[in-house]
Amino acid sequence: xxxxxxxxFTVDKAAKTVFITREFDADLxxxxxxxxxxxxxxxxxxxxxxxxxxxxxxxxxxxxRFYAMxxxxxxxxxAIQKYTSINPKTNFKMFNAFADKDENLELxxxxxxxxxxxxxxxxxxxxxxxxxxxxRMEKMIExxxxxxxxxxxxxxxxxxxxxx
Amino acid sequence: MESRRDVFQAIADPTRRxxxxxxxxxxxxxxxxxxxxxxSRQAVSKHxxxxxxxxxxxxxxxxxxIYYHINANKMEEIDKWIEQFKKILVTQFSQLDKVxxxxxxxxx
Numbered sequence: 001x002x003x004x005x006x007x008x009f010t011v012d013k014a015a016k017t018v019f020i021t022r023e024f025d026a027d028l029x030x031x032x033x034x035x036x037x038x039x040x041x042x043x044x045x046x047x048x049x050x051x052x053x054x055x056x057x058x059x060x061x062x063x064x065r066f067y068a069m070x071x072x073x074x075x076x077x078x079a080i081q082k083y084t085s086i087n088p089k090t091n092f093k094m095f096n097a098f099a100d101k102d103e104n105l106e107l108x109x110x111x112x113x114x115x116x117x118x119x120x121x122x123x124x125x126x127x128x129x130x131x132x133x134x135x136r137m138e139k140m141i142e143x144x145x146x147x148x149x150x151x152x153x154x155x156x157x158x159x160x161x162x163x164x
Numbered sequence: 165m166e167s168r169r170d171v172f173q174a175i176a177d178p179t180r181r182x183x184x185x186x187x188x189x190x191x192x193x194x195x196x197x198x199x200x201x202x203x204s205r206q207a208v209s210k211h212x213x214x215x216x217x218x219x220x221x222x223x224x225x226x227x228x229x230i231y232y233h234i235n236a237n238k239m240e241e242i243d244k245w246i247e248q249f250k251k252i253l254v255t256q257f258s259q260l261d262k263v264x265x266x267x268x269x270x271x272x
Contacts, residue, residue: 005261007257009253011246022253024260024264025261026264030264040263044259044262047255047256047259048255
């Protein structure tokens with residue numbers, strides 16, 4: 001059952017946009033909670049061994065979540081999510097940017113658009129991420145993911161072909 | 165005014181991708197590159213200029229000729245972040261799968 005859950009990931013480099021679709025084996029209201037409630041978010045958003053720590057989260061339009069990704073060594077990388085649109089159990093939009101520990105934004109950030117739908121007990125989440133700059137994406141990856149990823153020119157050609 | 169060059173713009177163009185693949189195989193002069201395309205020499209030259217500004221290709225003077233060769237480090241950067249970002253998501257979502265399962269069990 002869990003094995004055939006859809007995962008789709010495409011990148012439009014020219015538009016600096018990433019499209020992601022993922023299915024989850026749970027009903028809509030649970031998946032919605034998992035994306036919109038701090039106590040559940042903190043259990044899964046940080047790729048282990050990092051952990052997520054939400055200082056506060058006010059999930060409403062104009063509200064924000066102020067949180068940190070904490071490294072195993074205790075290093076904190078703060079970020080802020082500002083909610084710009086919310087339609088309960090349907091979709092929400094947010095602006096995400098890194099910040100310092102005093103909530104000062106480090107621009108540029110990125111815009112995230114989440115859409116939720118349920119069919120036969122499986123919930124599909126479609127995410128569109130628009131990044132203003134490559135620098136921002138590089139920063140996202142800095143967080144604990146420094147191991148090199150080498151790709152041969154052949155692989156690169158295949159990758160570019162799939163993107164065009 | 166042209167905005168700051170962005171590697172994404174650079175590789176969004178099919179001609180520029182073709183140029184990258186050519187110079188990845190071997191260093192080439194601007195003339196040799198231009199001969200591979202049906203478009204004007206000027207157009208190809210403009211593409212090379214953009215690739216140079218983005219540091220995707222590097223110039224090297226050999227005698228009287230300028231050769232272009234690929235800057236592999238820069239190319240790897242692009243793929244590195246895409247792949248790693250994907251890896252982060254895969255990890256996150258599998259963590260979420262587990263969390264959802266745990267919550268479902270608790271509810272029963």
